[in-house]
Amino acid sequence: MQEFGLKSSKSGLEDLGIKQVKEAHWNLSPAELTEEAVKNGEGTITDTGALMADTGEFTGRSPQDKFTVKDEKTQDTVWWGDINFPISSENFDALHQKMVAFLADKKVYVRDMHAGAHPKYRLNVRVVNTQAWHNMFCYNMFLRPTEEEYKNFQPNFTIINIPEFKANPAKDGTRQENFTIVNFTKRMILIGGTGYAGEMKKGIFSVLNYTLPHEEDVLSMHCSANVGEKGDTAVFFGLSGTGKTTLSADPNRGLIGDDEHGWSDDKVFNFEGGCYAKVIDLTREKEPQIYDAIRFGAIVENTRFQEGSRSVNYEDASVTQNTRTSYPIHHIDNALPQSIAEPPKNIFFLTADAFGVLPPVSKLTPGQAMYHFISGYTAKVAGTEVGIKDPVPSFSACFGAAFLPLHPTKYAEMLGKKMKEQNVNVWLINTGWTGGPFGVGSRMKLPYTRAMITAALNGELDNVEYVQHNIFGVSMPTTCPNVPDEVLSPRNTWEDKEAYDAKANHLAGEFVKNFAQYADFANEEIMAGAPKASADA
Numbered sequence: 128m129q130e131f132g133l134k135s136s137k138s139g140l141e142d143l144g145i146k147q148v149k150e151a152h153w154n155l156s157p158a159e160l161t162e163e164a165v166k167n168g169e170g171t172i173t174d175t176g177a178l179m180a181d182t183g184e185f186t187g188r189s190p191q192d193k194f195t196v197k198d199e200k201t202q203d204t205v206w207w208g209d210i211n212f213p214i215s216s217e218n219f220d221a222l223h224q225k226m227v228a229f230l231a232d233k234k235v236y237v238r239d240m241h242a243g244a245h246p247k248y249r250l251n252v253r254v255v256n257t258q259a260w261h262n263m264f265c266y267n268m269f270l271r272p273t274e275e276e277y278k279n280f281q282p283n284f285t286i287i288n289i290p291e292f293k294a295n296p297a298k299d300g301t302r303q304e305n306f307t308i309v310n311f312t313k314r315m316i317l318i319g320g321t322g323y324a325g326e327m328k329k330g331i332f333s334v335l336n337y338t339l340p341h342e343e344d345v346l347s348m349h350c351s352a353n354v355g356e357k358g359d360t361a362v363f364f365g366l367s368g369t370g371k372t373t374l375s376a377d378p379n380r381g382l383i384g385d386d387e388h389g390w391s392d393d394k395v396f397n398f399e400g401g402c403y404a405k406v407i408d409l410t411r412e413k414e415p416q417i418y419d420a421i422r423f424g425a426i427v428e429n430t431r432f433q434e435g436s437r438s439v440n441y442e443d444a445s446v447t448q449n450t451r452t453s454y455p456i457h458h459i460d461n462a463l464p465q466s467i468a469e470p471p472k473n474i475f476f477l478t479a480d481a482f483g484v485l486p487p488v489s490k491l492t493p494g495q496a497m498y499h500f501i502s503g504y505t506a507k508v509a510g511t512e513v514g515i516k517d518p519v520p521s522f523s524a525c526f527g528a529a530f531l532p533l534h535p536t537k538y539a540e541m542l543g544k545k546m547k548e549q550n551v552n553v554w555l556i557n558t559g560w561t562g563g564p565f566g567v568g569s570r571m572k573l574p575y576t577r578a579m580i581t582a583a584l585n586g587e588l589d590n591v592e593y594v595q596h597n598i599f600g601v602s603m604p605t606t607c608p609n610v611p612d613e614v615l616s617p618r619n620t621w622e623d624k625e626a627y628d629a630k631a632n633h634l635a636g637e638f639v640k641n642f643a644q645y646a647d648f649a650n651e652e653i654m655a656g657a658p659k660a661s662a663d664a
Contacts, residue, residue, distance in 0.1 A: 135239060135280040138253075143285060143315075144223070145255065147231035154238055154277055155259075157266060157424045163236070163259035170260050174437040176423030177452070179430055180260040183290065183322035185305060186429050186447035188329060190529050192302050192321075196310040204341060206534040218300035219310050222317055225299075229292045230255075236262035239280040240269035242331050244466040245396040248345055248389060250338070252331060253282035257289050264324040264426055267401040267453045269331075270466070284314045284334060286327055292319040309333060309532075324428065324453070328403060329530055332387050335398055337532040339389055346390040346541040349527030351375035352383040352397070354468040360395050361584060362388070364526040365477030366505045370558045372404065373573075374477065374580060376416055381463045384456065390470065390545060397466035401455045406430065407448055409441040420458035427452050470545070473583055474553045476526075481506035481518035483560035483568045484631045486617050487610075488579040489601035490593065491656075493546050496553040497539040498656030500525055501645055502638055508565045518565045520637045524645070536648040543652065554583050555601055562620040564630060571614075578609035598631045599658045632660045 128146065132153035140151060155163065161178050164170045170180035195205055197213035205211050235255050242250040252269060256262040272280060293304035305320030307330055316330045332349075339345040351363045353375050360383070365371035372385060384397030385404070404417050406427065411418040421427060421439075429446040430439050444450070456462045476499055478485060491499060503523040524535035531538065546553060558576050562568035582588050593602040594616075606612055613619050621627040635658035642649075642657065 133274065133277045135278060137279050137281045140235075140237065140255070143255070143287065144227045145230055145235075148235050149232045150234040152234070152236050155236065155262070157263055160236070160259045160263040160266065161423075164263065167259055169258055170426075172437070173421075173427065173432070173439055175421055175425075177421045177425040177427050178260060178263065179427050179432075179439070181322070181429055181446065182324065185321040185323040187323060187449045188325055188529070189303075189305055189307075189321060189323075192305050193307040194301070194309070195532065196308065196312065198312050200312045205337070205532050210528055211532055214300050214308055216310075216312075219308055219313070219317070222294060222299050222306075222308065222319075223287075223315070226287055226289055226292055226317060226319065229289060230257070233257060238262050238265045239272060239277055239282065240265060240400075241272060242269055242335060242398050243389060243396060244270060244398075245389060245391060245394055248339060248343055248391060248396070250331070250335065251281060251283045252286065253280075253284075254286040254288060254327060257291060258322070260426060261288060261290075261324055261327070264453050265327060267424070267426065267455045268328050268399055268403060270400040271455075284316070284331070286316045286318065286330065288318040288327055290320065290322040294319060311337060325403065325451075328399070332398065333530045333532055335387075335389070336530055340533060340537055340541060343391075344541075346538065346545060347398075348388045348390060349386065349525065349530060350388055351385045352388050352395055352468070352471070353377055353380040354383055354463065355380050355584065358469050359473075359584065360468045360471040362390075362395065362471045362474045363477060364475065364500070364503075366503065366521065366523055366526060369477035369479045369505050370573075370576065371477055372414070372417075374475070374558075374576065376414075378461060381461050382456070382459055383463050383466055383468050394467050394469065395471055396468075397456075399456070400466070401453060402459065403451060403453050406439075406441050406450045406452050407444055416459050417452065420454045421452050422458065425452055425454035425458065470549050471551055474546075474551055475580060475583075476500070476553065476555050478505045478555065478557055479559035480504075480557045480634075481508045481559050481565040482520075482630050482634050483562065483564045483621070484617060484627070484634045485555065485557040485559070485599065486596060486601065486603045487557050487561065487571055487575065487614060488583070488588075488607065489555045489596065489599075489603050490588070491553045491555055491601055493543045494652040494656035495601060496546055496656070497543045497653045498642070499555060500542055501535045501539045501649070501653070502642060503528065504638065506559065506565075520634065520641070522641045534648055535645055536650075536653070539653060540650070552583065556580065557617075561614065561617060563622075568620070575610050575614060579607055582608050598635050598660060600656075635660045
């Protein structure tokens, strides 16, 4: 085995049983990895210097093919079901051996990195890749050790990622040839049969979603976070299309991170060292920070060039709608270098309610916050997915159900406890429709939403009058700076008040129906946060 680069003197590939590779390239720089990727035929260079690469057959995660080893450690702690699929230790060990054998006489790229900016809760991760651009993705997405840390690095979790290796479902216990398997006892993730780089990022996120709440009493969160000049931290939860990226990217506030964070007793901290953003229809006008971040050191996935040029055509969805870019967080001008800040003063749950029912801004009690956190609501509208003509409610527990190894009530109870202990405001923000549902009403104006969030951050909603929504029970301010009063009550924006009541009752029923799957594990305070259907909302 020939080894190159900056290698740890404390641990090597032999610890993983890997002894027969031809070459191992350790902790190469972005320039070296870009050169390797082009030389290997993995990608090409765009006119901004970014690396363009394809993920192959899989252009997104494959949640049905993600498994967790069921053993003594996990059998009574993991939330088994439609999210967490079990696989045996024997299947894992056999696949591990097959993958190690597959690497014989091949070139690999090894990267040492951190997950978690808080030094007390930091996870040391080592990844072994067969593709240079995957290794560069990890350089971007995880926290980068210092040169001295590289020399003494010892991993406490490892990823082996071989897209070219395919499982035999009949023998290996997988569903298909592709797989992601997390083993909490052996502290290892195996990924095979897929070239989608996001499996590595979300694999480690799933690990932290288990270890931090279960072992460290730290709440892990699928959210973005920023901080003001006075050190006031804000956290933003929201599913796709709710405006999370847009609203947390505030030029007047420092970006802690855009996707994954931990909340300990003393800090909010980013798990990552970079950003992984969608780029379909990207323009500088709409998302200037993301657009300008796509330069040398960044990666664009599954994109195509403008004809006859090396300029990316961001409107081209011929490969997938899920075109993405990965870049280190320092490509964003106002990013906090240390990616860590004080506990939050304000938390925002963002929803794009296409039924036009929920208020544009409302304040939640701890019980309501836990209930809405577990619900993780937004709505899909026509055009977002094939076959959708009318609004469809969409629920994802804790705004990230696919990455939760523990039962959602565990995370919700931690949220409620921290909310009370640290006196945190939780706001429900509807960035969706007003004056009627999708097709009748109109989308909430972005300047109004920004004004509501700014007012909440500045404490301008602390001492105003509130009224309760008759069905959802949330507290609605009757006035907000730079927002017309009539916008603040959703019922008042509808011409047909009876139609509003009917639609509000219908949506409340959808919430209750969805929550039934969690009700047996939810405490009384959480259940008290549920909407109450009423004929005179």
